[in-house]
Every structure is written in structure tokens, then in C-alpha cells.
Amino acid sequence: MTVQVAARVESSIKETAAKVAAEFGLDLSTAIKIFVTRIAKERRIPVDISKPIFSLNGDEFKSDTEYFKQIPEYWESIVAASKEPLEGLTSAKECGWNV
Numbered sequence: 001m002t003v004q005v006a007a008r009v010e011s012s013i014k015e016t017a018a019k020v021a022a023e024f025g026l027d028l029s030t031a032i033k034i035f036v037t038r039i040a041k042e043r044r045i046p047v048d049i050s051k052p053i054f055s056l057n058g059d060e061f062k063s064d065t066e067y068f069k070q071i072p073e074y075w076e077s078i079v080a081a082s083k084e085p086l087e088g089l090t091s092a093k094e095c096g097w098n099v
Contacts, residue, residue: 005036020065024082038081046081048074 009017014028021031038046069075 005032016065034082048077 017031018028021028024031026034035046065075068078
């Protein structure tokens with residue numbers, strides 16, 4: 001059985017996240033499913049969130065990517081995590097996704 005999960009984010013963040021997901025050939029819904037599946041399977045947040053996130057210029061970054069790139073090694077960990085295969089899962093169907 002699948003359920004719907006909802007989260008509220010600023011529209012500009014959603015738009016940027018959708019563009020980044022598209023660069024990896026994903027829609028935003030699929031990217032979120034991957035993230036949530038990894039949290040459940042690995043029983044951890046699959047990116048390093050131990051470092052405080054802050055903006056040096058308020059919210060004046062030209063993109064979320066630029067915002068995350070200011071944090072040493074943070075963006076690299078996001079990109080690396082997006083490329084790691086899920087152990088034991090070889091297809092979207094096995095993940096229970098209707099894609």
C-alpha cells in the first residue's frame with residue numbers, strides 16, 4: 001500500500017529542486033521517493049546534516065546549488081549520495097514505485 005506524503009517548502013525552493021532533479025533525469029516526486037526510501041532502508045539521513053547551514057548573504061544566492069556549495073564538502077556528499085545504488089533494489093518496480 002502506498003500513501004501520500006506532503007511537505008511545505010517555498011515555491012522557489014521547489015522550482016529549483018525540480019530543475020536539479022530533472023538534470024538527473026528525475027521528476028521531483030521520484031527524487032523525494034528515493035530520499036525517503038534511503039532514510040528508511042539505511043536508518044539514517046543519507047547526507048551529512050551535522051554542519052550548521054547558514055547563508056553568508058541572507059537568501060541572495062542565485063540558486064540552491066550555490067547555497068549548498070558554500071558548505072565544505074556538503075554539495076559533494078549530496079551528489080555522491082545521489083549516485084549510490086540502493087542495495088538489493090534493482091528497479092523502480094522493486095521499490096514499489098509506479099513509474
